[in-house]
Amino acid sequence: MGYIPPIYQGAKMAKTAMIRARVEPKLKDLAEEVLQRLGLTPTTAITLFYTQIVAHRCFPYQLHTPNAETRRTIRDARAGRGLSKAYSVDELFEVLKAPETRPKRSKVARRKLKVPR
Structure with a gap:
């Protein structure tokens, strides 16, 4: 066995890990209002999200890239055409x-x- 620094000798692994994410303040506030009404904390919501990723072994929502016609339509609508x-x-x-x-x-x-x- 290799050298183990004294700080790690006999130490137990943490039961939780820290996640830091940057989101727009308004989005955070609105999401936390919804979570509060559901009786959930942001930590619980993130844990549920990660649990779904692990359970399904993929992102839990379908993400699609718009096709050329949809991209053109979105661009036209934003330009008012x-x-x-x-x-x-x-x-x-x-x-x-x-x-x-x-x-x-x-x-x-x-x-x-x-x-x-």
Whole structure:
């Protein structure tokens, strides 16, 4: 057996290990509110998450990379290209049925939904 430094001689392994992670403060606060309502601590939630990784031997959620068409659509939407407006549910369904036709804003819909002119 090799040399064992005195600090480790007779020492027991820790029963827990420390995990440090950086997340946005708002995300942390919102997540901890949900966990509190569920009666869980962040430590318990992380332990459950790690347990699922070990049990399934993979990441416990399905992660997908969007295909080219989806990436293009997301890029267009973020740039405001190809978007339609509807000021009532009926107008929305008209747009969905025939996207090339743009319904006119009705005064009734504008008043009910309090859409600025």
